[in-house]
Amino acid sequence: MSSRPWIALAVVPLLCATAPLAWAATPEQVAAQALAEAPVWDGHNDVPEQLRDRRKDVLAGFDFADTMNTADPAKGIDPMQTDLARLHKGHVGAQFWSVYVSATLPEPQAVQAVLEQIDVMKRVVAANPDTMMLATSSADVEKAMKQGKIASLLGMEGGHSIGSSLGVLRQMYALGARYMTLTHFKDTPWADSATDAPQHNGLTPFGKNVVREMQRIGMLVDLSHVSAKTMADALDVAKAPVIFSHSGAIAVDGHPRNVPDAILDRLKANGGIVMVNFYPSYVSEAVRQWQASRAGEATRQGILHPDAPEVAKAALEAWDKAHPKPVATLSDIADHIDHIVKRIGADHVGLGGDFDGGSVGVEGMPDVSAYPALFTELARRGYSKADLEKISSGNMMRVLKAAESYAQAHRADPPIESPTTF
Template structure:
């Protein structure tokens, strides 16, 4: 099915996904109408949401008594937990029509523990999807996304965050694909035995030989290579090997916010030839340089106070609280978020940008994007900046649909290729 046909299927979805009144045709000069028309034709496809992590941390993967229709009362101050950012009502208000649910486990686990934990994350996510059959529908390919849209449901896909979870085994990787996992983020915050992370000391100059085999095998079996969280060297090493489009499931532009988690211009420029996509993240430290600077200053201040009051930790804690009161944390803004999209479009092109909120994977949010219901406001901001309906449809879900179809086509063309075999990861 062509992307235009997929968008046509999405039109009926808006009875459930869009409470915002829509006009028959947008009027020139009215950004709200342009944004609404775009979201009617192409609902948002979000690249990364951490509800599965919340289910694990808050509920030990127990769904009994969990109401996913409304999670606004889930704050737990005693545990330092804010209310969840995601539920069915807010997904509908946000025009979210497709969601990659992140099956994430901490990098601190051993290989064996990580494999089991991801299996449990897949299980609880699939059980959550099955528990709400009127709203959610499991999708494992582009056709499945289109079918969910036609049925008026939110297409639910699985994305695995952190390559350590395969236990250095291509066999385990292949089995996760059999369970429906459609992307894997090569690293998380820590460097693995075969890939360098953006936020850890580099060890491999990007990818080891085994890491390159992982990329090749992922693309052979149709699993999207996700380069969020990896170092710039790893990004380039993966692009050197990739023969199908890659994704950044939740990243920003480094030229706008100078965080190592974001994508440098040289890599953005390579996406044109690769056909890949950067799905723009909303986590404040990746959106705003002001937030990033504040966090670095706070980290330095905390270390300084701990050293000054090494024998009086309570004094250090009190002093840090006083510093925070005198230096309030800045907020990332919706305009800054739109700046990332502008920059990616400028360097990589309109066909290479999407949205990957990272909701329920952060404690603070960007102004105007407090939860998953905020996407329409972002589209209005983009329309104010001159984006037309066709380009907004690409950003919403058209680009991601193209990427997934390309990955499916590459896997189909290589289905007769033998599995890559490797006795050891390093």
């Protein structure tokens, strides 16, 4: 023992004061620790759409382990943004695969096409049993994550998918669909879209019954793509948490595809989440304004030179040179997360990248491998490991469990009926 014990005693508080500085985790370490414990659960990926557009749903010769060779430069087609190798690199542990089909299809054709998309994604999962697992419940997601597999859930994008039939809705659930976006870019016969002229002032009475029946059976109500009035009407009816599978904050980017603050406030009371989207014009107000200005200039040149399209084209090219397109960035995505967290808390935000469906050109987020970079940015902004785990998958798990609990409590309720139309 030291002959001068007071020296040793004086050193102890000094060590205690300096130890946290010596052991402070870097943002990269905080992000890595959070993702190791809570892998990303992404709300929206359009691989099924790519399979339909590129391959007509024929999987012979398709290798989902690596899709970097899927480009077709002659047709201006880029490689896919998603494959198993990059999902692993991105720490994606659960994915809602969007079984989207075009909203321009007549409803009977849309129903058939969605069935085909459910089928093709199930075949992809079945072809990769070592790395993927079909999931239809929160318990399945937990099991898949524990096994190190990608929990693969199905989400229908657009209410045209059910052909205005509650019977079809119930059968889609039976086939594994676990959310439905009420509209896509066009109104349905029962709900208004964010990007179409409103026809119904939100939800019709049938549309409200769609929401009720979805929650009765345990299907998540997805309010991305719908008008603000449709959002409000759905929240009026909802008894369980709802989601926005791939949207941002309208206060950061004014696109109507994003969520107004007044709806965010109601979402907090509902217990739901916004899964933040990476689509450039929904992420960056500068990009949105540039696109509007360019469209206006193209129209102006067409009116000025209706007899000389080559002159109009040259004038637009000159405008492009004088007005370079802004670039949406990873930091812009973090700004949306910041706004939602500051407005309603870290319990109400997740991620819905929309990769392979339009989220191309965001600097720092090229594909599904880049989620760690976003989490590092959030950690750099001061997000705790606990909050990062909520954003990555904890919040989505809570919401799905709440939807399942509500459905379980109402399992004895009779199905809502609607008459057939033909």
